[in-house]
Amino acid sequence: MRILPAILAVLLSSYIQAETLVRGLATPPATLDPHFFHGTPEAGVLKDLFEGLVIQDEYGLPVPGAAESWQVSEDGRTWTFRLREDLKWSDGTPLTSEDFLFSFRRLADPATGAKYSWYLQLSGVVNSQDVTEGKQPVESLGVTALDKQTLVVTLDEPRSWFPAMMTFPSFLPVPRHAIEACGEDWHLKEGCAVSNGAYSFVSSGHNEIKLQRNTFYSGFSEAQISDLVWKMYQQPLDELVAFRAGDLDITSGLPIVSLLPKAVSVGIATEPEPQLITSYLIVNPKNSTMSNPHLRKALAAVLDRDAVFPDVGGPAWTLTPPWTKGASNWLPEDYGQAQWKRDNAARKALAKAGYSESNPVKIEYMTVEGYGKGGLYNESIVSQWRRLPGVEVEIVSLDWMEFTRRYLSGDFQVMHSAWLAAFNDPAAFLLLGGRLSPYSLGVMDDDYDVALQKAMSETSQEERKMLYQNLEQQLVESNSIIPLKHLSQVHWLQPRVKGFTATNPEGWVTSRQLRLE
Template identity: 35%
Template sequence: MQSLDPHKIEGVPESNVSRDLFEGLLISDVEGHPSPGVAEKWENKDFKVWTFHLRENAKWSDGTPVTAHDFVYSWQRLADPNTASPYASYLQYGHIANIDDIIAGKKPATDLGVKALDDQTFEVTLSEPVPYFYKLLVHPSVSPVPKSAVEKFGDKWTQPANIVTNGAYKLKNWVVNERIVLERNPQYWDNAKTVINQVTYLPISSEVTDVNRYRSGEIDMTYNNMPIELFQKLKKEIPNEVRVDPYLCTYYYEINNQKAPFNDVRVRTALKLALDRDIIVSKVKNQGDLPAYSYTPPYTDGAKLVEPEWFKWSQQKRNEEAKKLLAEAGFTADKPLTFDLLYNTSDLHKKLAIAVASIWKKNLGVNVNLENQEWKTFLDTRHQGTFDVARAGWCADYNEPTSFLNTMLSDSSNNTAHYKSPAFDKLIADTLKVADDTQRSELYAKAEQQLDKDSAIVPVYYYVNARLVKPWVGGYTGKDPLDNIYVKNLYIIKH
């Protein structure tokens, strides 16, 4: 776990815990549609000025009311360069007034386009109309944080003795690298509908261990990465407990676009072409994932992507083209391209890295050294740009193509591929200048074509969401393509 501070996190594991502890203006319903959270209703004027009406019974776990001032403080804190949030750019994706200047240090965070009209009314002003703005508000980074605790305890505010939360649960116990225990928050506005009194999150980096502990009865629900070697066996033995659902996520290899020789588009394109996705998807993983040609999954709301020409070629033709490009870039059998492939600790990522290294060796003659780091270090390395190629995955924060595309903007705090393209940036900026969804979709398609032309990343597959769920866990539908699970929606059937 990077942190329990909603402004310090960027990974899926952290977000899963954060959703139970902190509630933003909106939350997801069980099918993934944005629905009322702390805000019971909202309206907008020309998609540019958004007004949120907060529930009068929304409270912090210490009994104090959650007010519009809490959101003003929290969003300003997220924007403040001193917070150094990996998700500061999320407010740029929402185009909140003055955010670019605040992140650049030209204006104070207090100039952010947010204000409390009164305790119950929160107003957000955008620099341009964003029709899908409300969809962004389900993400943990825009949850409120408790000003009094943050100011009193500094970095230690998330410790069990200090933390104050406003979600359905509060923190009972946190043993680093062992367990996080949450208990029901009686002050939560909708507590009457919560059923489960206590939830324990176990940080398990091995998918095999996850399954073993599930099968021994210690775990009711696994994480959504299933071990390659056990998946088919589990489908035979406990078919009713294996859940496979659509997921808005892309698995890819992130190339450090700023570092030689990867600053040469020919090298990046060669790696993209020579990766045999069919082997990865059907032979190595074999869980129903789909070979990827883009960063944005084609089934994202509002995406109308165009398959690139190379995706229609045979693997043999792709390999021939890749070898040619690599030779042009100065790499040959006598002088092969050699680089490090970084991945975070996990059976799955290790197996895929081994397979990919051998595919690249066979198809392209390149030498790949595998390098493994623990999650927190791995994220730091990618931000610092001290890597060659890294395993990466991006899961949508909201169901709209910009949830992927915005992370590739030159100034995005999520851009760990260190990709910079004025042409790409302009295409994304232009999406907000058109009022028509069809025109917006065309611009998204062009932006994906620009990423493809630059071979900014090596897309591998679009994930499925595969996990084990005990038959006595009620309320889990698997229908949310963002996989936003809230424990408050689950219950345990007597067994």
């Protein structure tokens, strides 16, 4: 009879583990405060913890979230969001339009120091630039709470993709009552880490973040998994080892080359889906050497995109992935040409630039030290450039702080980068050519930004597509940004995981849509 308690304990332990979903993270999140959101590592966790006015369906399209509906005025400048009734934070406190108003203002407040406050300006929110620059008080921001369930956002110009922008993590709501009671580190304190999404915070430590189902979530019945763990790994191989051991249910998005089918004999791999990610080179036209357009053309033409780190995606001939909503079908003249013809064009361009074996050009390729997969990219690119007579390339590896400083100051010649769109529209990529983003160098002239602003505010879909096409052509033909790859990723899933779809081009799959069998 004494054996029964032990058997029951084992059965209970198995049941509890079966109700816990373990998901992989490639790197530790920088924060769990949406307004200090940095990038991809924390986005998945934040989308489990919080729910914005608008969320994404399995295909990445904007659908009602905390707002049950929205309307836009005839001139496309006023967006009215109607919140669901009886919304609550995870501590049971009512959530109203005033919470969203507070969140918009906190995002815009320069005292907050939010990394993506500039997205308010990109979205065209009235007075957002003056507010984020401290020239006007936050109360002048074009956001108003008409009543407890109605929030109005006013724009300077129409933005057809405004609902899609509202799915970006920086626009998630934050709890004013918890922040005022617990301080700026509220999101990591027990009893203070209040959220409004399908899951609420439990603890963080030992390379993992534990969440539990939020019983006050309005869509509580949708979240079928009771306990959730986001676990961090340093390398893709570490994830695959944990996955094979049964300690991980879903890996993070891994490059296709990391599938290693011989190393992973269990589980299911998702089919690679097109995503809104482009890998590219920045050839700094403001550098005295790189300002030569013939040299930039030579460096672009000689690159065989299929040979640049194969198996991580398809070759990119435009900065904007062709499956982006509203993208044109424009392609450069040398698209589809045999590489030997492109090599010949590169040599001719190099000669026009005035360089040869007797008069070589020295190029500094700036990268981040210890950048893992990026090292393979860099070696592939550099080896191809060295095929040109007289081109000498030095790889300079810097720590992240120095790399960022030199990039933002424009103190470099060539560097590799990648961009994940924050919303499904060509503008999300084309802004990299101008100065609408603080992370762009303005490789194009001021007319480019003027034209992009015009394109974003155009209400005719066909006219907007044509304007975007013209900008894409200008940017690609300048060879200041050289598209390399449209990246693809896969996830490994344990067979017990159901409901996982890789059809969102931004790559997000929230845990509330999953179940375990």
